Amino acid sequence: MTVHTVSFLPHNREIQVPEGTVLIRAAMEAGVHINASCGGEGVCGKCRVIVESGEVAGGISEQLSPEDREKGYRLACKSLVTGDVTVRVPVESAIDTSVLKQSYVPRKTARIRQMDLNDLKEQGLFLPPVEKIYIELPEPDNQDHLPDVTRLVSHLKLHHDEHRLTVSLPVIRKIPDVLRKDGFRVTATLARPVMESGKTEIVNVQPGDTSDRIYAIAMDIGTTTIYGQLIDLKSGAVLAEKGDFNGQISYGEDVISRIVFAEKAGGLEQLQKVAAETINKIVNGIVRRSKVDPDDIAAITLAGNTTMTQLLLKINPRYIRRSPYVPASTLYPPIRAVDIGLDMGDHVTALVYPAVSSYVGGDIVAGVMGSGMYRDERLTLFMDIGTNAEIVIGNRDWLACAACSAGPAFEGGGIKFGMRAAKGAIEDFSLDPTTWEPMLMTIGNVRPKGICGSGLIIMIAVMFELGLIDNLGKFNRDLATDRIREDNGVWEYVLARAEETQIDRDIALTEIDIENLIRAKGAIYSGCMTLLAEVGMDKADIERIILAGGFGSYVDLEKAMTIGLLPEIEPEKVTFIGNSSLMGAKMSSLTNRIRRDVVEVTRSMTNFELSETPSYMDNYVAALFLPHTDMERFPRLKERLSRRRDNA
Amino acid sequence: MTVHTVSFLPHNREIQVPEGTVLIRAAMEAGVHINASCGGEGVCGKCRVIVESGEVAGGISEQLSPEDREKGYRLACKSLVTGDVTVRVPVESAIDTSVLKQSYVPRKTARIRQMDLNDLKEQGLFLPPVEKIYIELPEPDNQDHLPDVTRLVSHLKLHHDEHRLTVSLPVIRKIPDVLRKDGFRVTATLARPVMESGKTEIVNVQPGDTSDRIYAIAMDIGTTTIYGQLIDLKSGAVLAEKGDFNGQISYGEDVISRIVFAEKAGGLEQLQKVAAETINKIVNGIVRRSKVDPDDIAAITLAGNTTMTQLLLKINPRYIRRSPYVPASTLYPPIRAVDIGLDMGDHVTALVYPAVSSYVGGDIVAGVMGSGMYRDERLTLFMDIGTNAEIVIGNRDWLACAACSAGPAFEGGGIKFGMRAAKGAIEDFSLDPTTWEPMLMTIGNVRPKGICGSGLIIMIAVMFELGLIDNLGKFNRDLATDRIREDNGVWEYVLARAEETQIDRDIALTEIDIENLIRAKGAIYSGCMTLLAEVGMDKADIERIILAGGFGSYVDLEKAMTIGLLPEIEPEKVTFIGNSSLMGAKMSSLTNRIRRDVVEVTRSMTNFELSETPSYMDNYVAALFLPHTDMERFPRLKERLSRRRDNA
Structure with a gap:
């Protein structure tokens, strides 16, 4: 480049x-x-x-x-x-932006480096979950009538020191023909037990020597989007990757509306089916693109939030949305991929990431595993922000978590011109502090259609810092600009005139939009603060923040701190991790050590139900300001604001 | 009575x-x-x-x-x-039968007493395979958000000392609603591991207290007939029993023709389906009749010969009929009943009896387990006679087995007027040694239609002993009776005149029929003798004979010895056991001890392939006489014959 x-x-x-x-x-x-x-x-x-x-x-x-x-x-x-x-x-x-100069921070901070196979090996974290062994068996004859399965198992025992082997029915069905296809030369795929006490299972047999080809699929089952990766288990490389909208979207945008639909007659079955269809589409796509033989795929690991997981496993999620918000299960046994409608070989085992609670699901646990925070000594705050925000805090010694409902503002919901982060969404913003003229950047560099969540945060942060809005989120009505106006009793700032847009209407940011955003960010900030307090910690104890998820990849860190969405912390301590759920799924595909650890991690993670924590509401009310009632919590912002005031 | x-x-x-x-x-x-x-x-x-x-x-x-x-x-x-x-x-x-008086032996000797639950308990053989536990769980509330599955598992752990529990996906799916149906009062069904190292699985949950109702199904999958029993696991009682023709009969009468059909396109699937349908019909019948709730059925145990087992599990049996006659597997993992098309709750596990070889299958192993011969110190000869005859010899220290193909003569095949043991079949026979007039008994006391296998043996034994046929199976052409005649070059004895029959034709026994029977009995006798010799034993070492199977229940013991089908032994040493396959399936339903032992028994049972044992052919040729070339092997018969000769 x-x-x-x-x-x-x-x-x-x-x-x-x-x-x-x-x-x-x-x-x-x-x-x-x-x-x-x-x-x-x-x-x-x-x-x-x-x-x-x-x-x-x-x-x-x-x-x-x-x-x-x-x-x-x-x-x-x-x-x-x-x-x-x-x-x-x-x-x-x-404009003279010298006043902002000191506050300039890199927009994107470092991404967490994902461990590869070599790292895992070096750190002693490599326990292969599946392995292939090529063997040449003696052929049966009049002196040797060993049954086919016994012949295979005994050979592995005698010549490869493989004990405690089991063989499932689908593999037994294959063995007789496969053994005879290439003169009793076969490759056996062995799936290692997650727990040492378990048994190794022969999950596939193939004619000839295919021992150099062994793959796995890692899958993040998001409410909106499902992502899959095809992983070469020999090298650890991602051979192909693909995302697609979760087909369930037609039945409701968020988790709650999906649960409501699942409660209707046939609803659960329908949601299960379309989720499986989306997964199949992705798997078929990446398999085709990478030209691997589907028979060489040994396993699939799935990570999703609790509702997505229950829907995919056809477990009615009705109690997730009813107090006291109890999930069916948090740990799931290994299941056969075909049993949940996945279009894969009947030898393929699906591993489902365990959850912690109804609102801290397998996607978050996968993030904790994928990010390695459960092995790190630093006190880490892990956040996955979306309609629901999940927060995990802790280190290798302890972990606590909580979830809070932020509402859909970060995804453009409840915002007059809000939209998803798609072409035409205003995603970046700057403001001339003298003329109050805007600088808009849209996704795709096309005329604006609306505002996406990350754009909204930047916009409000800039407006607040430059004094266009006050700490209650109200526009300064005294400024000399016709962009601030009242429309049907609601004050707004015109971002783009009708003729500059794709929608032939003025695109504006209203005070109601700002109010909604403040509520959303207040929920998340107070969630963090409440969780910190519950574990006897303070913001100052946080040694790093990991921001996960799509939103976490696009959010402007400084601006998120300016509006009080994130606690103010040195930007160097913040890491963007991207799709940590997929990352965790991939790690589990690579090594059983992660799959072994995750059981312990899930069990030991203390879950706090914020809605039942009394201090949460107090924290929330205090956070319904820009950035907060207590400006002392944001010293860097406070300093910038006072410098600006001095300059003015 | x-x-x-x-x-x-x-x-x-x-x-x-x-x-x-x-x-x-x-x-x-x-x-x-x-x-x-x-x-x-x-x-x-x-x-x-x-x-x-x-x-x-x-x-x-x-x-x-x-x-x-x-x-x-x-x-x-x-x-x-x-x-x-x-x-x-x-x-x-x-007629004056005084000559036969001394030889009169009871037609039916003692049946083996099947062990019941109390016997199992007294002998320390009782390890319950499934148990129900009624529990009252605390309800979740704002202070207690335990996931439903965790709530159940933890309670069992804390209050019932149940550790190492697993829960399968179908049960996880049920748990949330079941817990809430009766205020978190539930009954859990626990399936105990067969091996101590295994885990206990929660296989079902039901609302309220159903702990007094727990049942299992035992099933014998015969080539011709399938039998099922519903067993009350609380009392060990058989609540209902039902048999039906194996629906596969339409696709071939014997194992080989089924294998041939299975090799056709779609054939295996079709045979699997109809076998499952027959089982479903039987299960539904006995469940309906006994009025138990199908949800209270915890398990099904299946025993069948190697081919029937492979067909039911949809494992192509093609190599069973091809030298060197290798089965796919002898041990099978527990499988879900629904996975093989059984119309049972998806919580029901199907246990499949292991086999020894292609022609000594799970039905024989079940017989060895059910009869208890593997725990007995007496040297026992176990025989299951049909188209194929399986022979097991040994005691609690060692076991050897072999199979030989007798051909269909015992089921009426290859016999001019042969038929299955159904209404109208001549099943018993006596002969006037002066007039050579017969006494025929048919099944159902109706006019004769044909001759069934057990009738054939009696007939030939009586004819031989009274001198109507010689030791080569040829009629004595000198006797003054028009019942002996030549028809199209084949000599025969007219059993019933056309007007006395249902078929408006004379029913006769031909020399070809006798030849076929001699071949069949010769195969079995020489099988026994060869197996005895291979293990270094002699007829004199046999301490008892167990005759299993439908044929074994109907055969006239003395007559079977007279024709040289069975080695001559004191009748008191012979036990009829009936459907020992079903008996073994029932025993495995009652206690895990049998299921644990069977793995060891199967592994330790030495299988001899008679077709590859050189002495088998010599033994066979020597056995192609009535009763044998060597009359010294049948001293009691020899004595009776000489007494008759003296009387004459």
Whole structure:
């Protein structure tokens, strides 16, 4: 990847970006504001910059006069970085952001490094869950009438020191023909017991020597999206990866509406079926793409929240949504993949990640395992933020967890122009603190259609920090901008005018939207604080934060702290982990050690029901401000705000 | 049961028979010959007897003149014993059987006493395979969010000392609703591990207290007939029993033709399906009849020969019929009954009896277990005779077995008028050694349709002993009877004239029939002798013989020795055991001790392939005589024959 340096004047700020980066994104990344309200489609024509040295590709538009083009004017939203370049933001587009300079933090902090097979081996964490052994058996004859299964088992016992073997019926069915297909030369696939006391099972037999080909599937069963990976168990490499919307979406967007549907006649069966269908689609896709023989896939590991897990296993989840919120089970036995409608060989065992409670599910446990926090001595706060936010706190000695319902604001729900993080969603935002003009970036660089959750957080954080809204989330009605207006008794800030949008209506952020977001972030923050207090800890004890999930990958860390969604902590201590559920599923596919540890981890994880913890409501009410009633908890923000006030 | 004494004159022989016994059967049982060739339907009118004292019911026919009736003449085949009675067999109907008197042995010897639950307990053999425990769980509330499964498992752990519990997915699915049906009062069904190292599985949960109701099904999967029993595990009692033809019969009468059909496209699936359907029919029948709740049935134990077992488990049996005759497996893991198409609760585990080899199957192993011979110190010869005959020899220290193909003669196959043991089959026979007139008894006392296997043995034994046929199985052409005749170059003895039969044709026994029977009995006898020799034993070492199977229940012991089917041994040493396969299945249902022992028994049982044992063919050729080339092996018969010769 070729990287170039972009220098912005008059800010004197430099940033390294990959070749081909859109200039306006480089500016946003560098904390350089350029007015822009069409999301980067080149419609509004506001994002004019002057290329002072070096070159960019494109950026020339009818909205620029020939003279301007001559002078080096370009539209930043249409200019691609092709080499080192120095760009001046003209006065009409630029603001003095020097006040923000000190607060500039990298938008993306380090991702956790996923352990690979070598790491596991080096750290003594490698216990192969499945292995293939190639064997050449003596053929039966008039002196040797050993039954086929006995012949195989005895040989493994005598020549490979394999004891306590079991063989399931589907494999017994295969053995006679497979043995005779290649002159009693066969490869046996052995699944090792998770617990030492268990037995090794012969889960497959194949003619000839296939011992170099052995694969597993790891699967994250999300309420919205299901992701799968095909893993080469010989190398630990991910051969293919694929995600798709969970087919259950048609029956309800969130967990609760799925449970409601499952309670209807035939509902559970229907939800089970479509979830299995989505999984099958993904598995077939990655198997086809990677051209592996499905017969070489030995196992599938599934991680999902408690409701998704129960639905997939066809266990009615009705009691999950009823006080006292009791799940059917937290541990599940290994099951045959075909028994839950998975379109895989009947030798394939499905391992289902255990849960802790109704609202802290297998996806979170998988995250705890995948992130390694259960083996780390540092006190870690693990958060997976979505409609429901799950919080785990602890280290290798102890773990506690809780879940809180944030509502759908982070996914665009309850927000007037809210939408999922899809093409046209405003995902990034900057504000001119003098003209109050916005800089909008949309997913896909197209005209805006709405606002996604991560964009909303950035927007509100910027507005709050620059004083467009106060700590109650109300707009400063005194500012000299017609973007702040009252519409049907609700105050709002116009982000994009109708003609700049895809929806031919003004896109605005309303005070009701802000209120909803404050409630959502208040729920999560108070969840963290309550859990910390319950385990006798304080924010200062947190040695690191792990942010998991899709939302955790996109959220702007500093902005999330500014609005009081996350406790304020040094950004270096925060790690984005991405789909930690999938990561945990993959780890369990690679080594039995994780599968062994997870039982202990699940058992030892203390679950707190926040709705029944009295201090939770107090914490919640105190958090219904930007960032919080108690500004002392956010010293860095407080300092920035006071510096801004001094500058003003 | 009221029993009466019937005295026969001039023989001076008495016999005790139950009230309602047909007089001619009492005569046959007592060894008293009365001419009769219509099978007991009263058509031939030959079986005239005189009631001298006492009374019989019926027996009056148009074939008796009013004077004869007055004199006390009755047709024996139509007279029922209603009290003590003395009957004279007139000269025209009687023969002097005094010569046979000394050889009279009880037709049925003692049956093995099946162990019941108390015996098992007294002998320390009782390890309950399934148990129910009634428990009252604390209900979840805001302070107690234990998942439902954990709640159940923890309670069993804490209050019932139940450790190492597993719960399968079908049971997990049930638990949430069942717990709430009767206020968290539930009955858990626990299946104990067969091996001590195993885990106890919670196989069912039911609302309320059902701990007094727990049942199991035992099933014998025969090639021809399938039998099932419903067993009350609390008392050990058989609550209901039912047999039905194996639906596979339409696809071939014997094991080999079934295997051939299974090799056709879809054939295996079809045979699996119809076997399962027969089982379902039987299970539904006995469940309905006994009015038990199917949900209270905890397990099913299946015993069948190797081919029947493989077909039911949908394991292609093709290699069973191909040299070197290797079965797929001999041990099978516990499987879910629903997985093999059984119409039972999805909590029901099916246990399949292990086999020894392709032709010594789970039915024989079940017989060895059910008869207890594996625990007995006496050297026992266990025989199950049918199309295939299986022979086990040994005691509690060692066991050896072999199988030989007898051909279908014992089931009426290859016999001109052969038929299965059904209504109209000649099942008993006696012969007048002066007039050579027969006495025929048919099943159901109807006019004869054909000859069944047990009837054939009696017939040939009687004919041989009285000199109608010689030791090569050839008729004595010099005898003054038109019943012996040549038809199309084949010599035969006419058993019944066309008008006395149901088929409007003469029913005869031909020399070819006799030849076929000699081959069949020769195969079995030489099988026994070869196996004895292989283990270094002699006939004299045999301390008892156990005759198993339907054929074993009907065969006339003395006659079987007379023709040389069984080695000659004191009749007291012979035990009829009936359906020993079903008996073994029942024992395994009652105690895990049998299920534990059977693994060891199966492993330690030495199998001899007779077709590959050189001495077998020599033994076979020597056995192709009545009873054998070496008459010294049958000293009792030899003595009877010489006495007869002296008398003649």
